Amino acid sequence: MLDLYHAEPVANSMKSLLCLKEKGLEFRSHYVDLLRFEQHGEEFVKLNPNGQVPVLVHEGAVITESTVINEYLDDVFPDVPLRPENPVARARMRVWSKFVDEYFCPALSMWGWHLMVRRVAQSLSKNELDKVLERIPLKEQRDKWATIAGESFSEAQLEDSRRGLAVSIERMEKILAKFTWLAGSTYSLADVNSYSMVAGVPRMFPEIMNPRTTPLACAWLDTMNARPAVQAALAMPNKVPEVLRTFGG
Amino acid sequence: MLDLYHAEPVANSMKSLLCLKEKGLEFRSHYVDLLRFEQHGEEFVKLNPNGQVPVLVHEGAVITESTVINEYLDDVFPDVPLRPENPVARARMRVWSKFVDEYFCPALSMWGWHLMVRRVAQSLSKNELDKVLERIPLKEQRDKWATIAGESFSEAQLEDSRRGLAVSIERMEKILAKFTWLAGSTYSLADVNSYSMVAGVPRMFPEIMNPRTTPLACAWLDTMNARPAVQAALAMPNKVPEVLRTFGG
Numbered sequence: 118m119l120d121l122y123h124a125e126p127v128a129n130s131m132k133s134l135l136c137l138k139e140k141g142l143e144f145r146s147h148y149v150d151l152l153r154f155e156q157h158g159e160e161f162v163k164l165n166p167n168g169q170v171p172v173l174v175h176e177g178a179v180i181t182e183s184t185v186i187n188e189y190l191d192d193v194f195p196d197v198p199l200r201p202e203n204p205v206a207r208a209r210m211r212v213w214s215k216f217v218d219e220y221f222c223p224a225l226s227m228w229g230w231h232l233m234v235r236r237v238a239q240s241l242s243k244n245e246l247d248k249v250l251e252r253i254p255l256k257e258q259r260d261k262w263a264t265i266a267g268e269s270f271s272e273a274q275l276e277d278s279r280r281g282l283a284v285s286i287e288r289m290e291k292i293l294a295k296f297t298w299l300a301g302s303t304y305s306l307a308d309v310n311s312y313s314m315v316a317g318v319p320r321m322f323p324e325i326m327n328p329r330t331t332p333l334a335c336a337w338l339d340t341m342n343a344r345p346a347v348q349a350a351l352a353m354p355n356k357v358p359e360v361l362r363t364f365g366g
Numbered sequence: 367m368l369d370l371y372h373a374e375p376v377a378n379s380m381k382s383l384l385c386l387k388e389k390g391l392e393f394r395s396h397y398v399d400l401l402r403f404e405q406h407g408e409e410f411v412k413l414n415p416n417g418q419v420p421v422l423v424h425e426g427a428v429i430t431e432s433t434v435i436n437e438y439l440d441d442v443f444p445d446v447p448l449r450p451e452n453p454v455a456r457a458r459m460r461v462w463s464k465f466v467d468e469y470f471c472p473a474l475s476m477w478g479w480h481l482m483v484r485r486v487a488q489s490l491s492k493n494e495l496d497k498v499l500e501r502i503p504l505k506e507q508r509d510k511w512a513t514i515a516g517e518s519f520s521e522a523q524l525e526d527s528r529r530g531l532a533v534s535i536e537r538m539e540k541i542l543a544k545f546t547w548l549a550g551s552t553y554s555l556a557d558v559n560s561y562s563m564v565a566g567v568p569r570m571f572p573e574i575m576n577p578r579t580t581p582l583a584c585a586w587l588d589t590m591n592a593r594p595a596v597q598a599a600l601a602m603p604n605k606v607p608e609v610l611r612t613f614g615g
Contacts, residue, residue: 178454178457178458180454180461181461182460182461182464184460184464185460185461185464186459188456188460189454189456189457191452192456192457193452193453204438204441204442205427205429205438206507207437207438207441208427208429208434208435208437208438208441211431211433211434211437212429212430212431212434215431215433215434218468219467219468257405271428280505311526352419
């Protein structure tokens with residue numbers, strides 16, 4: 118049996134939800150409510166000491182990191198393959214997924230923290246915030262909470278993240294000028310791992326991604342949105358109030 | 367035929383050199399002299415637009431990113447396997463390699479820039495530095511050069527990187543309390559990908575890694591140093607003057 122611990126179908130939770138749906142795998146869904154800070158709770162931290170979603174549990178084995186979870190699912194359930202057969206295309210898949218993790222996602226994430234998590238932090242009293250902070254396992258995460266509860270990121274940092282987003286979408290556009298999918302001629306984890314990062318960009322940053330300047334990225338997103346697995350993943354529970362939904366949902 | 371474009375056997379170049387040596391693969395070595403900024407040169411940037419080593423060329427296909435290169439080599443030349451058969455151990459290998467890329471290496475790298483690349487930057491005239499800067503493809507790399515040519519990183523940044531190094535070695539120590547190798551019972555890319563990051567730590571940061579407080583990490587390093595493939599990789603050309611060799615060589 119597969120158990121996935123995940124939050125609403127956006128960001129890294131969406132990456133693994135989409136992979137499971139694409140592969141048609143049955144799994145038990147365990148919703149981790151980030152707005153109630155369940156990811157820092159005692160029970161969850163036993164599962165993932167970093168206090169981060171998603172986490173996959175398969176026959177007692179705990180797998181963390183959405184990118185790794187997705188390769189694991191493809192290793193163990195190869196029936197609907199999501200990695201190209203061709204090793205060069207497979208390397209392209211990994212280079213792109215790495216770029217999403219190390220560059221695209223952090224750029225997007227800063228805006229998510231600034232626009233959404235900041236509102237959550239500001240709704241807490243000093244006392245409540247201190248209690249949240251002291252339960253966060255990773256110093257890097259604690260520091261981010263402290264930043265957004267205070268002055269937030271600087272204008273320069275936010276502008277640099279906006280630039281990073283533009284670089285990411287431009288790189289995508291260039292790849293799609295050569296190939297149908299992000300790793301080549303076959304749909305792969307490169308696409309699965311990108312969907313949740315790209316989905317909100319046209320609405321949040323229309324100057325960066327729009328049908329006129331990045332037509333191929335926009336067409337890719339339309340094609341993705343039409344996939345039954347994407348629709349099935351988007352239909353998973355989402356407890357985030359409308360007012361806080363910036364990028365997804 | 368395999369062609370590897372690489373610098374001296376440290377850092378990311380070492381990761382792929384070691385993988386090739388472990389697998390006993392013949393390859394043509396192309397030394398890219400980072401101190402002459404050949405990685406930003408016209409010829410090299412045609413190969414890797416990011417201007418970074420190492421780069422593998424195999425039958426016309428260009429593969430970048432040392433972590434991806436090493437999985438590619440294992441995909442194409444599976445004879446001496448460097449990924450565990452067991453998918454859970456394989457996932458551990460990928461989680462650890464990802465941690466090295468996203469956390470351990472950046473922490474170490476800041477000190478490498480501060481102690482070594484800074485001396486290179488300071489040896490250049492303003493005019494020479496400007497010429498170097500304008501050829502660097504990635505803004506992130508240009509920014510780092512500008513930082514170290516100026517005031518360098520702040521004390522707080524350097525301290526945070528020192529903390530990141532300590533976290534990395536502690537995490538390693540915990541893994542090695544459970545397993546022989548970093549991904550489990552078999553030697554794997556988790557070990558290959560870590561060697562060049564760990565190798566200089568006991569000398570540069572004895573307070574972080576020493577036989578008393580981190581005996582298992584130290585024993586792992588001794589075992590690694592005794593491997594013929596490590597010795598063969600370390601014997602590859604190194605044009606860096608002794609005075610600039612901080613972490614490796």
